Every structure is written in structure tokens, then in C-alpha cells.
Amino acid sequence: MSLEWEQVIVHSVDPAALGQWWAEALGWVVVFRSEDEFEIRPAPDRMPGLDFVRVEEQHKAKSRLHLDFRPDDQEAEVARLVAHGARRVDIGQGEQSWVVLADPEDNEFCVLGQRKAG
Template sequence: MSLQWEQVIVHSAAPKTLGQWWAEALGWVVVFDSDDEFEIRPTADQMPGLDFVRLAEAKQSKSRLHLDFRPDDQEAEVARLVAHGARRVDIGQGDQTSWVVLADPEGNEFCILGQNSTQ
């Protein structure tokens, strides 16, 4: 028996808008686009991907699942993503300095890890 991780589903009020934001932020390609769903992947045939699916209800609290990214240059990547529309958020991480918590335009949290982060 074998399992292959295909995608992470992200519920969204505006799947195409949020999916396009993430596609540009990650440099990924669009593999599916409809009124209610927008899927992106690193390349057309590489998984896992992110699949943005319409959900009318608004986000209620801190996300139970979030993505972590480890760039070559944390400070530069945080600045690039903030300029792209992300915002810094406090989810109770305290004074630690090894990762930065950001949120996408719909408030979904994600972390930009430093080189020495153990998160």
C-alpha cells in the first residue's frame, strides 16, 4: 500500500484571488482554475500542491494548520512577502527570533523560518 501527498486544501472566500497571490508569492504554476477552485503546484506535474476551494464562512480563529518556509535569506523574504501583501501577525509566538509569522490576504498564517530555526 502506498500513499502520495497530492495537495493541501485551503478554504477561501475568493479562491482565484488568493490562489493567484500564492502562485506569485511562490513562483508556482496554475494547474486548475474554476469559479470555486484554484490549484497551484511547483510545476505542472510536481506535487504536493495547494488547492484553494471556496468556503463562504469567514476564518474564525488561529489556523490549525499552517505552512513553514525556509528561505536562503529570511529578512529579504519577509520583506518581499510583506511588499506582496502579507502582514506580520502575532499568534502567541512570544519574543523568539528564529521565525516570523505572516498572514496571507485572507488571514491564513504561515511562517518564514530562519536558518537556525527548529520549528
């Protein structure tokens, strides 16, 4: 048996707006769009992707699943994402080496610190 990870589904009130926000934040391409769905990938033929699917209810609680990103320069990347519309959030993480941000629909994600050598 073999499984291929195709995508992560993100529930969204406005899939096109949130999907476009993430496409620009990650530098990914749009591979599918409809009124209720908006899918992006690193490249048209690369997976996994993110698929934004319409739901009626707003985000209400801490996400049970979130994405982690490890940039070359954490401070610069956090500043870029905040300027792009993300916001810093406190989910009870305390003092950590990562920064917790939220996208325009309040989905949390982390920008990790520099990878330790070794």
C-alpha cells in the same frame, strides 16, 4: 499500501484571488481553475500542490494547520512577502527565530530562520 501526498486544501472566500496571490508569492504555476477552485503546484507535474476551495465564511480563528518556509535570507523574504500583501501577525509566539505572517485572507504561515549547520 502506498500513499502520495497530492495537495493541501485551503478554504477561501475568493479562491482565484488567494490562489493567484500564493502562486506569485511562491513562483508556482496554476494547474486548475474554476469558479470554486484554484490549484497551484511547483511545476505542472510536481506535487504536492495547494488547492484553494471556496467557502462562504471568513477565517475566524488561529489556523490549526499552517505552512513553514525556510528561505536563504529570512529578512529579505519577509520584506518581499509583506510588500506582496502579507502582514505580520502575533499568535502568541513570543520571541522566536521565525516570523509569523498572514496571507490576504488571514491564513498564518511562518518564514523560518537560517538552517543551523550540522
